[in-house]
Amino acid sequence: MKLADRRTTKYVTEVKKIVRLRGHANNAEILADLRENYPDVSATTIHRVTQRLYEDGELRKGPACLDGSVRYDSNTERHDHFMCTMCGQVRDVSIPQACLSIIKCNVEDCSISGPLTVSGVCDSCKKMWREEE
Ligand SMILES: [Zn+2]
Ligand SMILES: [Zn+2]
Incomplete structure (x- = not known):
């Protein structure tokens, strides 16, 4: 085993733990969390680890972050x-099958293959708005 591989293996468990704790996280968030315990960890290492976990089916990709970065799930x-x-x-969230059928009718001959993302404003952002008024 090459040294670089061994080092990556050590982080695999840590990265899995961080994403499980956060539910969803991008490489930058994982890196920031990991650096609290491993200040020397590089962005390239995290990139390699998340990519490997994704390929192994241990992580999924969620909707992209606002800055366009990959969000792992x-x-x-x-x-x-x-x-x-x-x-x-x-x-x-889980969108009921009945809703999917209605959406399917509206995309005509295209088929829905991937998960859906509903966009809107979350509760805490709504509250912030109200407080500013
Ligand atoms: Zn998710
Ligand atoms: Zn929000």
């Missing part, structure tokens, strides 16, 4: 998301 079951367009937070 610890929930590997098929599920839909609500995403706040103000803060970019996502929440797992």
Whole structure:
């Protein structure tokens, strides 16, 4: 085993733990969390680890973050998301099959293959708005 591989292996467990704790996280968030315990860890290492976990099916990709970065998801079951367009937070939701059928009718001959993302404003952003008024 090459030294670089061994080092990566050590972080795999840590990265899995962080994503499970956060539910969803991008490489930058994982890196920031990991650096609290491992100040020397590099962005390239995290990139390699998340890519490997994704390829192994241990992580899924959720809706992209507002800055366009890949958001990893610890929930590997098929599920839909609500995403706040103000803060970019996502929440797992499950859209009933009946709704999917209605949507399917409206996309005509295209078929829905991937999970859905419903966009809107989350509760805490709504509260912030109200407080500013
Ligand atoms: Zn929000
Ligand atoms: Zn999710």
